[in-house]
Amino acid sequence: MTIELGARADGVRQANLSTLLGLVHAAGPRSRSALTQATGLNRSTIAALVGELVDRGLVVETDPVGVARVGRPSPMVAASRDVVAYAVNPEIDAVTVGVVGLDGVVRSRVRRETDGVPTAEGAAAIAASVIEGLRVDSPGVVEVGVGLAVPGLVRADGGLVRLAPHLGWVDEPFAELVAEATGLPARAANDASAAAVAEGRFGAGRGVDDLVFLNGGASGVGGGVLVGGEPLVGSGGYAGEIGHTLVNSVGRLCHCGATGCLETEVGQAALLAATGLDRSQADELAAALAASAPGSEARVEVHRQVDQLSIALRNVVNVFDPSLIVLGGFLGSLLAAEPERLLSGVTVQALPGSADDLRIVRAELGADRLTIGAAELAFARLLADPAGARLP
Known part of the structure; x- marks a missing residue:
């Protein structure tokens, strides 16, 4: 069965239905009373809107589990898994x-x-x-x-x-x-x-409106930016290419034609080589980096890459003023290995104000x-x- 999008409802009802469905989609099951509090709509309006969403097969209602109180408990509303x-x-x-x-x-x-x-x-x-x-x-x-x-x-x-x-x-x-x-x-x-949208709505950035996500993988470094909870796409759709931020003016030539891009100076391959792992063992990288001894080849490479990553994140903080930076893939492994070095490297270089309350965390959703x-x-x-x- 396929959903087809056709005629629109009136503006207010459409907005209210969208708000309710968005809440249970991103935040999980919520009671009708919680939806009333979250939206400021009255109970009868919530009941009518939820009823419409149920009739359309978009949400399901169930009785709350483990609730023991006088009076009829508020039904739980959940987005349909089907x-x-x-x-x-x-x-x-x-x-x-x-x-x-x-x-x-x-x-x-x-x-x-x-x-x-x-x-x-x-x-x-x-x-x-x-x-x-x-x-x-x-x-x-x-x-x-x-x-x-x-x-x-x-x-x-x-x-x-x-x-x-x-x-x-x-x-x-x-x-x-x-x-x-x-x-x-x-x-x-x-x-x-x-991935930035996923981490913002369901992962490490849940509840944060302004964040930057960077992921490091075998093929390079990619990024995404959420502003006011929505992805920043740019005029053509190409915003967020943070992997091509300049971090080393005398660095290596990137496939994009520029010199010293983040993804040429910070890479998974060099970390695997320094720890003696091959590409099939990439899932073991975080543990290997965390266990590397001071002064070892692996720890020296971690310090080099963390310092280069700090330069890129300084630029990110100055340009976007995010409250949160989320790092996935091998970038998350670098953070886990040297959290204080990375955070201090960013905050010391960034402009005062933007970096005052900055948090840098690992991504949570993994393969999902x-x-x-x-x-x-x-x-x-x-x-x-x-x-x-x-x-x-």
Whole structure:
């Protein structure tokens, strides 16, 4: 079953429905009384709005568990886990596809390895094949669409992949290819920007409106920025490329053509080499760095990379004034190994004021981050206009 977005409700009702659905989507199940307090709407209005969302199959109501008090307890309202979005993440050696419920929980995830770097057409075909199999395994779900988290520059309209250097994609209409292959609406975004939304709504940044997320992986460093709780996309959709911040004016040449970019000076490969690990052991990196002895090759490399990362984060703080910086992947491992060195390196160099109450934390969602972030792309229109959804 597929949700189609059609005629809009009146503005006030639409906004109220969107607010309620957004609350239970991001914050989890809440009682009607809690929704009344959170929104300032009266009880009868909340009851009517929740009833409409229930009728549309977007939320479910249950009796609270373990409540013992006089009078009728306030029903719990939860986003429906059976309203789902598919999430697709093309990589240099695989295409990963997941299913995420409107409750924000990853129901399943499949990684389909490839013989080489997939083309856009090949990745779309793999995604469609995996989605078909997931449909068989999950009969009766209501499909919203497909979100695509791509390691590259994606146009603001969510359709064209302008450049994905590690995949070798240039001007690929990836969302259109996936939509044609699956029969579902599809929308793409940069993978780190999608992950920033996921960490902001469901992970380390929950409850924080202004944050910067950076992730370090085998292919480089990506970033995303949330301002007022919403992703900063820029005029063309390409904002947040913090991996290409200058940190060393006499550094190495980056694949982008510049010199001394963050992702050329700070990298997972050098950390693995210094600890004697190979790429297949990347999950062991954090423990190896934390256990490295003072003066060892690994600790010297950690200090070098932390100091370079501090320069980039100083720039981030001065430009965006975030209250929180979230680090994922091997960047999170650097933070865990030298938290005080990194924080002091940033705050000493940043302008007074912006760095006064800054926090730097590790990402929390792990492997779910890209899956949830991609799914949020597909859920966006439904969350903005629940009343415009028509169920076949």
